[in-house]
Amino acid sequence: MKNGDVVSSRYTVQSHIGRGGMQDVYLAFDQLLGVNVALKTPQAGQPDKRFSHSAVIAARVNHHNVAKTLDYFEENGQLFLIEEYVPGETLDEKLIRFGAVDPHLGARVFHHLSKGVAASHHAGVVHRDLKPSNIIAEPGVNIHELKITDFGIATLTEEVFAQAAREGELTRSTSGTIRGALPYMAPEMMFRSPGDHPGTEADIWSLGAMMFKILTGDYPFGVYLQAAVNVQNQKRAPWPAFMTSHPQYKPLAEELQGLVEQCLTYDPAKRPSADHLVKELSNVCYINVHRSEGSVDNLIQNGYSGFATGDDGSVFFSMESVYGVRRPSVTKNNRICYSRFSGLPKHRGHPVVVID
Amino acid sequence: MMIANRYEPTGTTAAGGMGEIIECIDSHLQRRVIIKRLHAGIEERRLIDEQKALAKLRSKHVVQLYDILDLSDGPKRDKAIVIEFIEGVDLDVGSFKVGLEYLNVLWQIACGLRDIHQAGVIHRDIKPDNIRLDNEGVVKIIDFGLARSSDEAKTHSIIGTAIFMAPELWSDKTVSFDQSIDVYAFGVTCLALLSANVPTELAHRPPQAISLATLSASLVGLSSDLVVLIHACLATDPSKRPRMIDVQALLARQLLKNQHRALVVMNGQAHLLDRNNRKITLNAGAVGSLTIEYDGLDFNVSRSSGAIYLNNTPAQASDVVPGCCVITFGDGSNRRFVTFDVSHPEVMP
Numbered sequence: 128m129k130n131g132d133v134v135s136s137r138y139t140v141q142s143h144i145g146r147g148g149m150q151d152v153y154l155a156f157d158q159l160l161g162v163n164v165a166l167k168t169p170q171a172g173q174p175d176k177r178f179s180h181s182a183v184i185a186a187r188v189n190h191h192n193v194a195k196t197l198d199y200f201e202e203n204g205q206l207f208l209i210e211e212y213v214p215g216e217t218l219d220e221k222l223i224r225f226g227a228v229d230p231h232l233g234a235r236v237f238h239h240l241s242k243g244v245a246a247s248h249h250a251g252v253v254h255r256d257l258k259p260s261n262i263i264a265e266p267g268v269n270i271h272e273l274k275i276t277d278f279g280i281a282t283l284t285e286e287v288f289a290q291a292a293r294e295g296e297l298t299r300s301t302s303g304t305i306r307g308a309l310p311y312m313a314p315e316m317m318f319r320s321p322g323d324h325p326g327t328e329a330d331i332w333s334l335g336a337m338m339f340k341i342l343t344g345d346y347p348f349g350v351y352l353q354a355a356v357n358v359q360n361q362k363r364a365p366w367p368a369f370m371t372s373h374p375q376y377k378p379l380a381e382e383l384q385g386l387v388e389q390c391l392t393y394d395p396a397k398r399p400s401a402d403h404l405v406k407e408l409s410n411v412c413y414i415n416v417h418r419s420e421g422s423v424d425n426l427i428q429n430g431y432s433g434f435a436t437g438d439d440g441s442v443f444f445s446m447e448s449v450y451g452v453r454r455p456s457v458t459k460n461n462r463i464c465y466s467r468f469s470g471l472p473k474h475r476g477h478p479v480v481v482i483d
Numbered sequence: 484m485m486i487a488n489r490y491e492p493t494g495t496t497a498a499g500g501m502g503e504i505i506e507c508i509d510s511h512l513q514r515r516v517i518i519k520r521l522h523a524g525i526e527e528r529r530l531i532d533e534q535k536a537l538a539k540l541r542s543k544h545v546v547q548l549y550d551i552l553d554l555s556d557g558p559k560r561d562k563a564i565v566i567e568f569i570e571g572v573d574l575d576v577g578s579f580k581v582g583l584e585y586l587n588v589l590w591q592i593a594c595g596l597r598d599i600h601q602a603g604v605i606h607r608d609i610k611p612d613n614i615r616l617d618n619e620g621v622v623k624i625i626d627f628g629l630a631r632s633s634d635e636a637k638t639h640s641i642i643g644t645a646i647f648m649a650p651e652l653w654s655d656k657t658v659s660f661d662q663s664i665d666v667y668a669f670g671v672t673c674l675a676l677l678s679a680n681v682p683t684e685l686a687h688r689p690p691q692a693i694s695l696a697t698l699s700a701s702l703v704g705l706s707s708d709l710v711v712l713i714h715a716c717l718a719t720d721p722s723k724r725p726r727m728i729d730v731q732a733l734l735a736r737q738l739l740k741n742q743h744r745a746l747v748v749m750n751g752q753a754h755l756l757d758r759n760n761r762k763i764t765l766n767a768g769a770v771g772s773l774t775i776e777y778d779g780l781d782f783n784v785s786r787s788s789g790a791i792y793l794n795n796t797p798a799q800a801s802d803v804v805p806g807c808c809v810i811t812f813g814d815g816s817n818r819r820f821v822t823f824d825v826s827h828p829e830v831m832p
Contacts, residue, residue, distance in 0.1 A: 159551055160538050186512040189567065190619055191543035191832075198549065199511045211541070231826065238829055246619050374753045375822055378746060412744040412826040416806060443795075445809060447748075447822060468807040470794025477807045477824065 149173040167208040185278035187250040192243030194276040218259035227344035229450035229478040230379040234413040239273040245401035257333035268464040311336040328395035335390025416466035442476035453481035515568035544595030571617035581704035590734035591622035597727040609668035621832040653689030663721040670716030767812035
């Protein structure tokens with residue numbers, strides 16, 4: 128597709144914005160309603176039936192933490208899916224900047240994702256490919272609006288598993304696209320044989336694996352084939368000490384670790400449901416205040432605290448407020464993100480995370 | 484018969500605020516949608532413009548617009564909008580009791596109206612019938628009113644609609660009105676969700692001013708802050724009514740009552756303050772001491788003696804502690820620092 132192409136006399140292609148597992152994604156402008164949309168079309172060689180099937184499945188889910196399916200049609204023998212366009216970046220891209228996300232922002236991500244997953248499970252839809260690159264959030268250091276997208280290999284719990292098993296799901300698993308999913312893939316998905324029917328529990332594992340990566344900056348089981356080996360040997364990476372070394376983060380970090388560990392239970396039957404996670408997370412206390420970005424100006428008190436300046440002014444921060452392995456300084460690790468709380472002559476920044 | 488070669492009517496139709504309503508199956512995505520036929524004219528154009536403005540906003544409380552169709556029956560050329568079908572229930576008059584669930588629904592309605600007003604749109608027909616609770620517990624505001632200007636509104640004889648009309652709409656003259664008519668209707672909705680018997684002042688045509696005392700009697704159990712808020716929504720003078728963004732904020736604050744947690748770290752030791760443990764006194768020997776108490780909404784300084792600072796501001800009795808702060812005891816090189824961080828659950832639809 129070229130920029131400027133119009134499909135269905137309605138959607139004007141603006142730019143190519145991504146390549147998913149089996150489809151190309153374009154930013155398009157909906158002339159009829161005057162809004163930007165994501166236009167998806169299967170890559171050459173992908174079976175149309177699978178694409179149309181995933182469209183119908185994704186369209187069943189109606190929740191603000193899931194990208195909405197808006198339209199679907201065929202034109203000149205080509206299939207098109209129109210999805211809600213969320214301006215921003217994927218969680219994958221955000222994690223590269225953050226390294227590890229502090230437990231307060233992490234709890235928020237966990238809460239919202241659990242809501243989205245619960246809504247899709249209520250609609251009988253299992254995503255089966257939950258990973259940070261399938262989550263979209265607004266640009267910058269805030270994660271207020273999270274949307275799960277790309278029900279690429281989503282499968283209807285009841286109706287379609289029989290078919291997937293007949294066709295041999297594992298043959299598809301050798302493709303390159305599955306490699307990106309491996310670090311987050313549930314054991315029963317990795318080692319399934321024809322006739323196995325991984326269900327909603329597989330999404331819960333993926334949610335737990337994602338939260339491990341978000342809170343620690345590391346993969347719970349490594350990447351590529353190493354992930355499969357470690358999952359098989361039940362060798363999960365330990366929680367890093369920095370999560371609980373500061374008393375300001377310890378209580379919340381431990382609460383979240385407990386929930387993540389439940390999600391990463393090897394026996395699918397023992398994992399919590401998405402509803403259970405939502406219930407737990409709706410009682411978790413976290414600091415949910417707008418985040419700012421700034422640069423470290425100087426450190427004082429032998430490096431115990433310092434000052435930083437962003438677009439919205441200067442803040443004072445203490446090293447006790449810093450989460451993660453990277454320590455802010457003027458020369459190295461100069462960029463930080465924080466919430467601002469009123470004070471004199473400078474506001475206070477907390478929680479603080481070094482970002483790229 | 485298939486509509487626009489795509490939408491298959493299921494047989495369910497109804498007359499709605501803005502025209503004929505046809506429930507259909509979208510054959511492309513195999514899901515239910517609602518088609519609303521609009522009658523040609525100025526109102527039709529305004530409605531489509533409003534729907535487009537709302538589509539840009541992408542509010543979780545507003546129904547998704549999918550498509551706009553041209554329907555032509557012989558010489559008649561009407562437009563129709565295709566919107567999402569919301570699985571759930573309409574809110575019922577008298578179906579709530581004062582409590583958390585009631586507050587949550589009011590808060591969500593307020594969030595929806597805030598979004599609608601942010602898009603520059605006036606709903607014009609806020610009432611429980613036009614508010615739906617979807618299966619995920621999310622409030623959706625539906626059925627944007629077509630005509631709510633003076634005469635047309637008065638001749639509209641649907642019982643239950645008149646009572647939601649702001650006093651200024653009852654004028655004999657052509658009246659201009661703004662978003663505050665939705666705020667008034669929100670105020671009446673707060674009452675209607677609790678009981679079908681609203682105070683007689685509001686049932687008058689046009690409605691009369693209601694005293695705070697009379698209103699309180701219909702809102703037993705609600706915090707006085709919220710009674711005052713709803714009273715302001717019902718002000719006969721439109722300029723006295725609050726904006727929905729402020730209504731939303733006050734409701735959100737009340738929803739968090741007694742849900743906060745403060746983590747106090749002193750000398751590496753963590754202490755928690757919450758609804759079960761509301762008071763802490765921090766002693767720093769000769770420097771002085773500081774007492775902080777939780778009243779369910781804020782953490783307040785109840786006593787302060789000596790050189791004590793909250794984020795570098797001298798601490799004084801009745802100060803509200805900032806959401807996150809460093810408490811400094813003493814001046815100069817022997818200062819001691821205590822961190823005080825307030826968090827709370829996130830209120831979500």
